[in-house]
Amino acid sequence: MIANDVKDILISREELAEKCKELGAKISKDYEGKELVLVGILKGSVVFMTDLMKEITIPCNIEFMEVSSYGSGAESSGVVKIIKDLDEDVTGKHILIVEDIIDTGLTLSYLVEYLKARKAAGTDIVCLLNKKERRVRDIPVTYVGFEVPDEFIIGYGIDYAEKYRNLPYVASLKDEVYKK
Numbered sequence: 001m002i003a004n005d006v007k008d009i010l011i012s013r014e015e016l017a018e019k020c021k022e023l024g025a026k027i028s029k030d031y032e033g034k035e036l037v038l039v040g041i042l043k044g045s046v047v048f049m050t051d052l053m054k055e056i057t058i059p060c061n062i063e064f065m066e067v068s069s070y071g072s073g074a075e076s077s078g079v080v081k082i083i084k085d086l087d088e089d090v091t092g093k094h095i096l097i098v099e100d101i102i103d104t105g106l107t108l109s110y111l112v113e114y115l116k117a118r119k120a121a122g123t124d125i126v127c128l129l130n131k132k133e134r135r136v137r138d139i140p141v142t143y144v145g146f147e148v149p150d151e152f153i154i155g156y157g158i159d160y161a162e163k164y165r166n167l168p169y170v171a172s173l174k175d176e177v178y179k180k
C-alpha cells in the first residue's frame, strides 16, 4: 500500500476540491471575454489540471507541455529541455500555466521566458502548492492554492521516483523512504 509511506496528510481531498472550486471561480471571472488557454505541465499537473478545468465556467482550450531538467545532477541547472511543446498557435491568447508545485522556481522561470516568444497576450501562472523556502528564482505567480512546508511532498499528481502520483491527497513522505 502506497499510503503506508505517508508521514502526514497535509491537504485532504475535500480541501483540494474546495480550492479547485475557489480558483476556478476566480479564473472564470478574471478571464471572462478573453481567449484562455490552460497549459498543464506534465506530468505533475495532470490531477490538478483535470479537477481545476471542471470548475472553470468560461470557454477555454487546454494544452500540455512536458519539460525535463538538463543534466543528471541532483540539483536542477535551471535549463530545461522541452520534450513536448504546445500544439496550437497561442498568438493573442491568454496563457495560464497550470502547475502542481513551485520549489526552486527554475522550471517556471524558464518556461515563462520560453513562452514569451509566442506572442501570447499574457502568460500567467496558477500553482496549487508553493514551497517558498526553496525558491532561488523569483517568479510572479498569479494564483496560489496552498503554502507547503519544506518536506518531501507527494500525491495529487506529485511523485517521488515516479510513485505516489495517484494518492488522492497531498502528503509528506516518510524520511526513511527517500533517505535509505
Ligand code: PRP
Pocket (backbone or CB within 6 Å): 041, 042, 043, 044, 045, 067, 068, 069, 076, 099, 100, 101, 102, 103, 104, 105, 106, 107, 108, 158, 159
Ligand atoms: C516537479 C514539479 C514542478 C517542478 C518544480 O516536476 O511538478 O514541475 O518539479 O520544481 P522547481 O520549482 O524546482 O523547478 P518534475 O521535474 O519532477 O517532473 P514531473 O512533473 O514529471 O514529476
Ligand code: MN
Pocket (backbone or CB within 6 Å): 041, 042, 043, 044, 045
Ligand atoms: Mn512537474
Ligand code: MG
Pocket (backbone or CB within 6 Å): 044, 159
Ligand atoms: Mg517529479
